[in-house]
Amino acid sequence: MSSYRDKKVITIGVVNELTGLSARMIRYYESRGLIFPERTERGTRKYSFSDVELLMEIANKREEGIQTYEIKKELLNENKKKTVRDQMIQGQLNAQFNMKKF
Amino acid sequence: MSSYRDKKVITIGVVNELTGLSARMIRYYESRGLIFPERTERGTRKYSFSDVELLMEIANKREEGIQTYEIKKELLNENKKKTVRDQMIQGQLNAQFNMKKF
DNA sequence: CGTGTAAGGAATTCTGACACG
DNA sequence: CGTGTAAGGAATTCTGACACG
Numbered sequence: 001m002s003s004y005r006d007k008k009v010i011t012i013g014v015v016n017e018l019t020g021l022s023a024r025m026i027r028y029y030e031s032r033g034l035i036f037p038e039r040t041e042r043g044t045r046k047y048s049f050s051d052v053e054l055l056m057e058i059a060n061k062r063e064e065g066i067q068t069y070e071i072k073k074e075l076l077n078e079n080k081k082k083t084v085r086d087q088m089i090q091g092q093l094n095a096q097f098n099m100k101k102f
Numbered sequence: 103m104s105s106y107r108d109k110k111v112i113t114i115g116v117v118n119e120l121t122g123l124s125a126r127m128i129r130y131y132e133s134r135g136l137i138f139p140e141r142t143e144r145g146t147r148k149y150s151f152s153d154v155e156l157l158m159e160i161a162n163k164r165e166e167g168i169q170t171y172e173i174k175k176e177l178l179n180e181n182k183k184k185t186v187r188d189q190m191i192q193g194q195l196n197a198q199f200n201m202k203k204f
Numbered sequence: 205c206g207t208g209t210a211a212g213g214a215a216t217t218c219t220g221a222c223a224c225g
Numbered sequence: 226c227g228t229g230t231a232a233g234g235a236a237t238t239c240t241g242a243c244a245c246g
Contacts, residue, residue: 004106004151009116024207049106126228
């Protein structure tokens with residue numbers, strides 16, 4: 001569905017232009033497990049638009065003085081919330097389906 | 103609206119991976135006025151996802167033996183058709199608006 | 205902990221040109 | 226006309242490390 005948003009095609013130099021973050025910082029956040037670029041055949045990192053958005057979120061939190069480990073936990077939490085929300089929506093759909101069934 | 107689709111962020115090497123076209127061909131189609139990449143500060147070409155799609159269209163037509171000049175004319179025609187279609191839709195909207203007005 | 209930087213090497217991109225056809 | 230290639234230079238990216246704090 002969001003094929004363009006999630007396709008990893010942007011090199012670190014362009015990510016730098018887009019986010020203002022240095023290549024050093026971008027690589028460091030990767031080493032801390034906050035982002036997960038792919039690689040070209042010869043090893044160059046490739047990022048998606050959603051990676052770029054995530055990096056801007058991370059930059060904001062870093063400006064607030066939040067440490068990378070805390071940011072990681074927050075990100076995991078956000079994903080957990082999204083999963084729960086999706087499960088609830090799915091649950092509602094299933095409930096309606098079952099109503100009709102009987 | 104299609105911000106990710108049209109944002110120029112992909113380097114020629116990745117475009118090559120995505121389309122299978124050589125850098126030489128990609129640059130040549132630019133010189134023939136079929137595509138219009140942007141440049142980074144130091145002159146590296148940057149393409150959008152819609153450029154990538156267009157290049158695949160171009161590749162198909164080239165395989166049929168169509169020359170770049172003909173392809174260019176076809177592309178201009180497609181855009182003309184789209185513009186006309188959009189104008190007609192706009193015309194319908196205006197007509198409905200005027201109906202209500204009187 | 206988070207970021208800068210100098211280091212050395214490898215891979216990328218750019219342009220203009222010659223080649224073939 | 227459309228594409229490959231060798232050429233030379235400039236800019237990019239990568240990794241591991243030292244520095245500061």
